[in-house]
Amino acid sequence: MSDHSHGIGGLTFDRSKRAWPNEINVLGALVLIIVIFEALGAYLMGQSFLFDSNERFDSIFNEARLRIIILQVSIIGIIAIGVTQVIITGGIDLSSGSVVGATAMIAMSFAQVAEVNGYPNPKAIFGPGLMDLPVLVPIVVGLICGVIAGAINGMLIAYTRIPPFIATLGMMVTARGVAKWWSKGNPVSFPTDSYAGIGSGMMPVVWFVALAVLFHLILKYTVYGKHTYAIGSNEDGARMAGINVARHKVLVYVIAAMLASFAAIILSSKNLTAQAGMGLVYELDAIAMAVIGGVSLSGGRGSILGTVLGALIFGVIISGFTFLRLDAYYQEMVKGVIIVAAVVLDQWRQRRAASKS
Amino acid sequence: MSNDIILETRDLTKHYGGVHALEGANFTLRKGEHVAIMGDNGAGKSTFVRQITGVEQRTRGEIIFDGQPAQFAGPLDAREAGIETVFQTLALADDLDVPDNLFLGREKTKWDWLGPFRLLDYKAMRDATMAGLEKTAVKIPNLNNPIRNMSGGQRQCVAIARTATFHSKLTIMDEPTAALGVQETAQVENIIRTLKEAGEPLILISHNMRQVFDLVDRIIVFRRGRICANLRKEDTDGQDVVAYITGAKTQPEYAEAE
Numbered sequence: 001m002s003d004h005s006h007g008i009g010g011l012t013f014d015r016s017k018r019a020w021p022n023e024i025n026v027l028g029a030l031v032l033i034i035v036i037f038e039a040l041g042a043y044l045m046g047q048s049f050l051f052d053s054n055e056r057f058d059s060i061f062n063e064a065r066l067r068i069i070i071l072q073v074s075i076i077g078i079i080a081i082g083v084t085q086v087i088i089t090g091g092i093d094l095s096s097g098s099v100v101g102a103t104a105m106i107a108m109s110f111a112q113v114a115e116v117n118g119y120p121n122p123k124a125i126f127g128p129g130l131m132d133l134p135v136l137v138p139i140v141v142g143l144i145c146g147v148i149a150g151a152i153n154g155m156l157i158a159y160t161r162i163p164p165f166i167a168t169l170g171m172m173v174t175a176r177g178v179a180k181w182w183s184k185g186n187p188v189s190f191p192t193d194s195y196a197g198i199g200s201g202m203m204p205v206v207w208f209v210a211l212a213v214l215f216h217l218i219l220k221y222t223v224y225g226k227h228t229y230a231i232g233s234n235e236d237g238a239r240m241a242g243i244n245v246a247r248h249k250v251l252v253y254v255i256a257a258m259l260a261s262f263a264a265i266i267l268s269s270k271n272l273t274a275q276a277g278m279g280l281v282y283e284l285d286a287i288a289m290a291v292i293g294g295v296s297l298s299g300g301r302g303s304i305l306g307t308v309l310g311a312l313i314f315g316v317i318i319s320g321f322t323f324l325r326l327d328a329y330y331q332e333m334v335k336g337v338i339i340v341a342a343v344v345l346d347q348w349r350q351r352r353a354a355s356k357s
Numbered sequence: 358m359s360n361d362i363i364l365e366t367r368d369l370t371k372h373y374g375g376v377h378a379l380e381g382a383n384f385t386l387r388k389g390e391h392v393a394i395m396g397d398n399g400a401g402k403s404t405f406v407r408q409i410t411g412v413e414q415r416t417r418g419e420i421i422f423d424g425q426p427a428q429f430a431g432p433l434d435a436r437e438a439g440i441e442t443v444f445q446t447l448a449l450a451d452d453l454d455v456p457d458n459l460f461l462g463r464e465k466t467k468w469d470w471l472g473p474f475r476l477l478d479y480k481a482m483r484d485a486t487m488a489g490l491e492k493t494a495v496k497i498p499n500l501n502n503p504i505r506n507m508s509g510g511q512r513q514c515v516a517i518a519r520t521a522t523f524h525s526k527l528t529i530m531d532e533p534t535a536a537l538g539v540q541e542t543a544q545v546e547n548i549i550r551t552l553k554e555a556g557e558p559l560i561l562i563s564h565n566m567r568q569v570f571d572l573v574d575r576i577i578v579f580r581r582g583r584i585c586a587n588l589r590k591e592d593t594d595g596q597d598v599v600a601y602i603t604g605a606k607t608q609p610e611y612a613e614a615e
Contacts, residue, residue: 218474221476221477222471222473222474222475222476222477223464223466223473223474223475223476223477224473224474226453226457226461226464226477229450229452229453230450230453230457230461232452233450233451233452233453234448234449234450234451236448237448237449237450237461238450238461238462239432240412240432240442240444240448241432241433241448241461241462241463242431242432242433242434242436242462242463243461243462248473251473300450300451300452301452
């Protein structure tokens with residue numbers, strides 16, 4: 001590398017401009033927040049936040065709390081994986097929460113048992129012909145819901161050139177309407193055992209980690225990933241380079257909506273019921289996780305790893321507030337502040353980067 | 358004679374609605390020749406380039422590139438045919454590194470059966486990038502740095518290095534040094550001389566009279582959407598060119614269009 005380490009003709013290389021992976025900053029923030037909660041815990045509660053093994057000797061961690069932290073963020077985290085890709089292209093997806101609601105209702109309808117305790121299923125949507133279906137049916141139906149919602153989002157944005165904010169806002173309202181219309185507002189319950197198995201116990205965490213690893217690799221090592229960053233970085237440039245920007249955007253929005261749909265399947269499976277109000281404001285939490293994880297709202301920058309760290313920060317904060325016995329009202333207030341703070345930090349970082357170069 | 362011509366346009370015309378941005382441009386470029394296109398803002402220079410490179414579709418006229426009538430559906434088509442363009446707005450993705458930018462839209466890949474999820478062949482792209490940079494004598498400190506962290510000159514060099522990497526038949530540069538400092542401009546001009554020595558034809562759009570007279574063989578002047586002069590460098594000077602640009606003079610063979 002030595003013969004490439006110097007510029008010529010006045011083209012010098014400033015070492016201070018070398019890229020410092022932003023994920024390290026996010027990791028630092030995560031550690032800092034944990035330290036703050038540890039300190040507050042020791043001072044206010046007289047106990048440790050995460051390092052309390054409850055008299056057990058095989059671990060120094062409070063495993064129950066760790067488990068809750070990751071479990072409570074993993075379903076929204078799956079949505080955030082899709083939202084991250086949308087934001088990297090320079091877009092936004094406000095429809096994911098409503099897509100969760102609609103998909104949960106529709107997928108659950110195809111996952112119902114014929115008989116509950118010897119009686120016909122009281123929540124049945126369809127006739128007996130569509131009961132006790134193999135688990136693949138509700139999964140495929142659910143993912144198709146995602147494909148439809150995502151394709152509409154993507155095509156509106158790519159071909160009518162309306163801002164992503166408006167297109168997905170429309171989908172947010174529409175999909176919530178579909179969720180309510182599907183069973184006239186009634187919840188859909190009593191899934192088959194195999195469907196209930198998708199999201200039982202710690203399964204949401206397994207899905208979250210698996211999907212995070214998969215999409216991290218996809219964004220880093222495939223043409224799809226490279227074009228996603230290129231479009232967010234310089235859309236006109238990407239077009240001039242011959243990338244089919246419109247088609248790529250449709251693909252990104254479809255993938256995001258499919259991830260939201262999959263999250264809906266896991267969520268309804270975990271709760272053993274689907275309700276029209278499911279997934280309310282999940283889109284904002286998912287966007288918050290991405291933004292906290294260093295995904296830039298102006299596009300081009302961020303990673304799945306960052307979003308996963310952002311999700312953990314999110315979980316640690318909520319869990320920490322519960323630990324300190326603060327009311328849920330305060331949690332929401334602080335959540336709002338954190339989202340805005342993360343965006344302010346991102347803007348500030350960009351301005352600083354711009355003034356340096 | 359015809360074998361010698363790399364690019365020819367006949368009656369190339371582009372209207373945007375009622376605006377006649379380009380009107381009946383007849384132009385030829387021989388192999389190894391460096392030609393400058395000059396003219397005031399809005400004279401039709403960039404419109405002319407956009408028709409050749411397939412960024413826009415012409416209203417009428419013919420383009421003959423490398424002996425074949427050309428109908429490029431988009432910039433990638435033109436690029437695959439061998440026309441490499443360095444655009445005024447660099448068209449680089451700031452958040453990607455040098456090889457990524459060089460290969461943007463035509464990545465070297467493995468496992469192509471994966472469709473849009475086919476894998477990037479980072480190593481092959483990096484090797485080709487090094488070779489291309491060496492050919493143009495461009496030195497970039499760290500190939501893996503995002504373009505964002507580079508100076509204007511380095512970024513322009515990256516844009517130009519695309520040309521060398523892909524062995525293009527024709528290079529078009531749209532005001533490559535407009536935003537650069539003195540030293541950076543010199544660097545870019547050196548690369549252009551390297552292309553000249555290698556016998557690679559070039560169309561250079563520039564406002565910089567000194568640069569044009571330093572680098573090219575021939576000057577084409579555009580005015581109000583039409584070509585108004587075709588001047589060999591030896592037969593003209595700066596004042597003469599300015600007279601054509603401002604409309605004080607028009608060559609007789611182009612006069613009937615006025």
